[in-house]
Amino acid sequence: MKAKIHVTLKRGILDPQGKAIEHALESLGFKNAANVRVGKYMELDLMEQDKAKAEAQVKSMCEKLLANTIIEEYRYELSA
């Protein structure tokens, strides 16, 4: 199975990278872009056929390693 994982800063936490990009977009003339948020996107292959097991594993990977839940939230999708 293939897992696609998104890790983003929690709402309410200042995202300096997003701010900088917004600023840069503006000075490039894209004045109508707002609320830019930047996160991480990860893909991986899981040698696991069982969807429920795969899901449990990915969740555990996120909790343990891929996201820092103090500042980040995550979501994932699994596909065959």
Next chain:
Amino acid sequence: MKAKIHVTLKRGILDPQGKAIEHALESLGFKNAANVRVGKYMELDLMEQDKAKAEAQVKSMCEKLLANTIIEEYRYELSA
């Protein structure tokens, strides 16, 4: 409109982060994870109603700023 943008390394380009994460997952006991690739995920609001125009703008943002098209590729989705 809301744009969701994924920027990932082109195939064949070394992904040191992905490699390190794969290694870490392995030593955490997730031995069945492979081909970890890390990219960026961005969200932004566009003050633009016209889908075609919005699309053209997002594409241009990606080309000019959000992606480094020498080593990265990008894709985006637009939603209301």
Next chain:
Amino acid sequence: MPPITKDLVAQHNLTDEEYQKIVEILGRGPNLTELGMFSVMWSEHCSYKSSRLHLKKLPTTGPRVVQGPGENAGAIDIGDGLCVVFKMESHNHPSFIEPYQGAATGVGGILRDIFTMGARPIALLDSLRFGELHSSKNRHLMRGVVSGIAGYGNCMGVPTVGGEIVFNDIYALNPLVNVFCLGVAHKDKIFRGTAAGVGNPVIYFGSKTGRDGIHGATMASDSFDDESEQKRPTVQVGDPFTEKLLLEACLELMERDVLVGIQDMGAAGLTSSSCEMASRAGNGIDLDLAKVPRREPGMTPYEIMLSESQERMLMVAKAGKEEECLAICRKWDLDVAVIGKVTADGILRVKDEGKVVAEIPAKALADEGPRYERPYQPPSYQDMLTNLNYDAVPDVKDANAALLALLESPTIASKRWVYEQYDHMVRTNTMVRPGSDAAVVRIKGTNKAVAMTVDCNSRYCLLHPYEGARLAVAEAARNLVCSGAVPIGLTDCLNFGNPERPDIMWQFVMAIEGMKDACEHFQIPIVSGNVSFYNETNGLSIYPTPMLGMVGLIEHSERTTTQWFKEEGDEVFLLGTSREDLGGAEYLKVVHAREQGSPPYLSLDKEKALHECVLSLIHEGLLQSAHDCSEGGLAVTLAECCMSGAEQALGAVIRLTRGRLRKDAILFGESQSRVVISAKPVHRQAILDRATQSGVPVEVIGSISGNRLVLYVGDEGSTEKVIDQPVATLRARWAFSLERTLRES
């Protein structure tokens, strides 16, 4: 495999004659893999085919030289059983294509050159050239390059302790990224790239091989045109983390008795490392590509042999020590494999799946590439450049405004925005941080320190390549001397345009002559270096830029000094003579938009006398500060003395005698062999005496007081106050100029 057609040969940047020579060497036509291997090894970048003849003229020997040119880096004895190992490399072309990765992998490459020699790298310096910052493309390049250097060097834990940056639109399409690295090794434990000992195993370690940078070496040997951006998929990505592991693994391997020879895989990857190691030992190597760790499936022998994937090394181990080597590499989580062995027949023989896919005499590949005696001749425009009618240039009216404009111009402005992104303190050796004439780094376990600087005024080199090169050597040495160091060795990075053009070749030949004469005079050997040709786009070449990295030794680390004023009440002296040296001055460019004239006059004898004088003053502990006079002239130098110290800003009241000079010449002219020093009043006589003894003109020009820089110019009876500025104002313009320009926009 495709047939070898004329087109294919041309695509590999090989001429018909070169191809014929290959056929002669092999006694048959090459296959595609062999053609690729010849193409990279015989590229300008690897073979030095246009430069070798001239490089031979440079002085490379001396009592301290432990290793001269020809190895991965040069080495100079510093006593106590230690030597410093250093070299400079360019990564210009890759940095233009992808600034972050180009610069980062440039740092990675030079670091490997140093630690393959058995030296732990302890300092990096970077020398950069960009187009002017009003263009967003140039700002983008600069930001990318600076963060690439930071990203790689910081992660490695090697401090970037200094450098230089110059902005000129001539570099807009050919920015320069030159990186210098210095390491320390035990003199009797230097490692070399040799494949000695028939039967010894050849071991690959580091990262896996991917399709990165195939043809990087040939790209660096080609001019840019509008299509270059299409050649992009060859970009290499650096992995400083793996490099850090590689560094520690190498140093650990070197502590054991297991290695015969070692070399990094730089340009031309596996091909160059294997054939060069074999050639140095007069041996051959058999390689089995099936054993090479790979990142991607389906790679052809051509791709594996030409890949420039980063963070890879090749070692020849002592037979029987394979397991020990493998174990150390595995401890550091590196990929490692025995991929071949040393043979007696002098042939680099490459096998894949049991089949021989390439078979070439190693020596022919590594050392018997073409050599060209390219024609050279001064360009027709040379006279136009040097002939400047000074009557057409009005003398300065508002010196305050001119000074502020100069301080704010990016070439002169503080480079803090850059060096704060570099970890310049890690390893806890940095005694003098970026911001003074030279960086000073102590050598732990001794009472010694080394000073380092990178310098080249390429405008001087454009106006007169021979003089320009001499001036670069003199300035570098002067920068070291001002910190209390005796110059002991030099590395260079010669950045030029297309050597197939006689005018460019002339610049190159003249620059070599100039370096040679100055180095011989100062007895400073050149122990390593690098040539980067083809810095040309759409027929427009960069200014000739023979970048120098010079190293000096401070025997007693307490005897060092910095450029900024220290204490109210100290007296200020000028050593050396001011002349009407406005040609090529930064002032002419910034204020009058001219890059013309003859570069400043330089007497090597006077320069040498100045060095001896300054060194003895510092060694006797007489000086509070010493700052050499360079871009922007005396006014800028004095302003820097006032404001460049980290803590305090000190003002000064200065009187300069004018004689028959123009006012702008005395203020902003760039006469050489001058140093501004400051000292406690009690030392006044001793300083005057010492200077006179050394035959160096000396003058007390004022004292440190208040918080304004006040400058009078004139002769007895008729002085004029030409500059009067609060140091805070000078500093505000100078310190934040780059930041203002580069803030995300």
Next chain:
Amino acid sequence: MNIGVVVFPGSNCDHDCQHVFRDVLAQDVTMIWHKETSVSGLDAIILPGGFSYGDYLRTGAIARFSPIMQAVKRFASEGGLVLGICNGFQILLEAGLLPGAMLRNRSLHFICRETYVKVENAATPFTHLCNPGQVLKIPVAHADGNYYTDPVTLAGLQANAQVVFRYCAADGSMTPESCPNGSLDNIAGIRNAEGNVLGLMPHPERCAEMVIGNEDGRAIFLSMIASWERNKSVGVR
């Protein structure tokens, strides 16, 4: 005193810490490879600065799973002194030995420069040789030193005097400009509730010798040594 300096792959201030304790302060130093599982015989542990695992994913995120970290946790729970400097601080946060997390610097750049920090708590084993409110000049060098925690945790840190260092101006005043990275409340270093684990972003090992210009950082190391000696004399760890 026998100080253990943990070496993670990518640590690069390990030698600097070793140098200060061994060559400058004449203590015993043991370098501990991250794959080891025991810290027995050690009197204090340093997690040094650097780029463990290249700082890939997040700073400190991968290092926290190194085998040695189990032993470090045990050592800390038994009251042993643990000091995390820069990347070491980041690892302590990721490992949950200290609360909070690091965000990118406000400028998004790596910053290497001199900073001033105020000793907010001079009653810890790491600071008791300082005066309360004393200002130390200590350099920083990091890209992710922008300390963040939720308001409740922050209030707790403040209430328990767990904020040990805050960035300040040379005269000790607390200004936004004196904070190099955007850190919440100018926080430069915090301790755990028990007081035996300290993390700080500035690098005291870079300012412990006059040859490199400054020795303000010594106070921290000397405090550790002194408190260990005092505890030894009364028979506790």
